[in-house]
Amino acid sequence: MKKRLILIAVATLLPWLPGLAGANPPAATVMQETTPSETQDEKKQEEPPADPVLTEFQSIEAEFQQAMADWQQRVRASNVKTREEAEPFIKERKEFVAKSTSKFLEFTQKYPRHEKAFDCYLFVAQNSEDASVKKVALQKLIADHTNHANFSQVLLALAFDMPSQENLDGLQAIFERAEDPQVKGLAQFYLGKSMFDAKSNADAYLNDESIKSQLDPASIAFLEKAKEFEEADYLEILRKAASDFPDVDVMGQKLRVVTEKLLYEIEFLSVGKVAPEIEGEDLDGEAFKLSDYRGKVVMLDFWGDW
Amino acid sequence: MYPHERSLVKQLAGKPFAIIGVNSDRDLDVLKERIKEENITWRSFWCGEEGTGGPIPSAWNVQGWPTIYILDEKGVIRFKGHGGDLDGVIAKLLAEMGHQVQIKHEDESTDDGEGKGSDGE
Numbered sequence: 497m498k499k500r501l502i503l504i505a506v507a508t509l510l511p512w513l514p515g516l517a518g519a520n521p522p523a524a525t526v527m528q529e530t531t532p533s534e535t536q537d538e539k540k541q542e543e544p545p546a547d548p549v550l551t552e553f554q555s556i557e558a559e560f561q562q563a564m565a566d567w568q569q570r571v572r573a574s575n576v577k578t579r580e581e582a583e584p585f586i587k588e589r590k591e592f593v594a595k596s597t598s599k600f601l602e603f604t605q606k607y608p609r610h611e612k613a614f615d616c617y618l619f620v621a622q623n624s625e626d627a628s629v630k631k632v633a634l635q636k637l638i639a640d641h642t643n644h645a646n647f648s649q650v651l652l653a654l655a656f657d658m659p660s661q662e663n664l665d666g667l668q669a670i671f672e673r674a675e676d677p678q679v680k681g682l683a684q685f686y687l688g689k690s691m692f693d694a695k696s697n698a699d700a701y702l703n704d705e706s707i708k709s710q711l712d713p714a715s716i717a718f719l720e721k722a723k724e725f726e727e728a729d730y731l732e733i734l735r736k737a738a739s740d741f742p743d744v745d746v747m748g749q750k751l752r753v754v755t756e757k758l759l760y761e762i763e764f765l766s767v768g769k770v771a772p773e774i775e776g777e778d779l780d781g782e783a784f785k786l787s788d789y790r791g792k793v794v795m796l797d798f799w800g801d802w
Numbered sequence: 803m804y805p806h807e808r809s810l811v812k813q814l815a816g817k818p819f820a821i822i823g824v825n826s827d828r829d830l831d832v833l834k835e836r837i838k839e840e841n842i843t844w845r846s847f848w849c850g851e852e853g854t855g856g857p858i859p860s861a862w863n864v865q866g867w868p869t870i871y872i873l874d875e876k877g878v879i880r881f882k883g884h885g886g887d888l889d890g891v892i893a894k895l896l897a898e899m900g901h902q903v904q905i906k907h908e909d910e911s912t913d914d915g916e917g918k919g920s921d922g923e
Binding site: 760772778793797 | 868873874882
């Protein structure tokens with residue numbers, strides 16, 4: 497484990513270089529829609545000529561993929577270890593992402609009804625660092641595309657973003673508009689979970705100057721509000737999700753199972769609850785209990801040297 | 803991580819404070835060597851040979867390592883996270899018990915128990 501946080505569910509080794517992990521590069525979803533050029537050539541012989549608008553989209557996409565691939569290669573070669581060293585790379589990435597964002601948005605303005613408009617908005621929702629642009633893209637996706645085959649990508653973008661009022665409203669809107677139970681179930685689950693996460697983290701974020709100083713006034717106002725969320729409200733949302741959508745897939749597990757674990761966490765392992773007992777042995781094999789330490793402030797540290 | 807915790811144990815000796823680890827290393831012999839090398843001065847539960855999949859982390863639904871809980875003297879969870887201003891929380895809870903403390907660390911490493919990703923990314 498050394499000095500890294502390893503999330504078993506989501507692995508990102510260098511969060512300030514999000515394109516580097518490679519496991520889920522932003523272009524991945526966009527790539528799924530693309531046919532490799534060889535197959536396209538074969539297709540040309542059987543079908544009407546290639547859609548020039550599609551070709552236009554593909555060239556914007558290819559430009560981004562190329563820029564990303566070049567950048568990833570150079571980052572790896574440079575062996576970046578600190579945030580300071582990463583700064584020029586972060587700046588560069590912002591620039592080519594912003595450039596591609598403009599081009600994708602231009603495409604949506606020229607061809608609002610084309611099927612690739614979804615991919616353009618998804619790219620913007622996942623990658624743009626301009627909050628207002630991102631918001632517009634999300635609104636378009638929710639208003640017009642909840643039935644798209646890849647719509648769950650939008651859900652995930654909302655679910656794993658920093659909790660905000662817009663993200664909660666977005667999840668609620670998706671839940672109401674979507675017809676696919678997979679999408680509805682996920683939206684309801686992540687709505688409940690996001691409310692719990694926001695409330696859980698609100699105090700920690702607001703009391704930590706190094707985090708608070710990076711938040712804008714709207715985020716701070718939202719976190720203040722989140723502190724007052726009623727546990728009963730998000731418990732009800734999660735229980736409904738588990739009973740109405742038990743078999744929906746949540747990152748490889750059934751929603752019902754994931755929700756049970758989350759409900760247990762909310763009920764017994766959240767701030768304000770009396771910690772469950774631990775009975776076990778120390779490294780010398782001596783039995784002891786967590787409750788042996790009542791009367792003291794205890795820092796309970798789940799750690800490993802690995 | 804270790805320097806920060808060693809420092810806390812030292813500074814708060816004599817105060818009603820304890821660090822209790824829940825260790826997920828699978829090889830106990832190797833671990834004991836490392837305990838000596840790193841001068842790890844606080845007690846830990848051992849998760850057993852299943853490590854991160856052992857009964858204690860499973861019961862506590864631990865998904866990220868490290869995960870830190872801070873409990874007050876009644877056993878109530880007052881903080882849960884992966885890093886952040888642990889010193890501030892600990893000082894506040896000790897103050898609630900009437901113990902005013904100033905927590906300062908020498909030779910602070912850049913990694914004060916914070917994993918990367920603990921800033922919300």
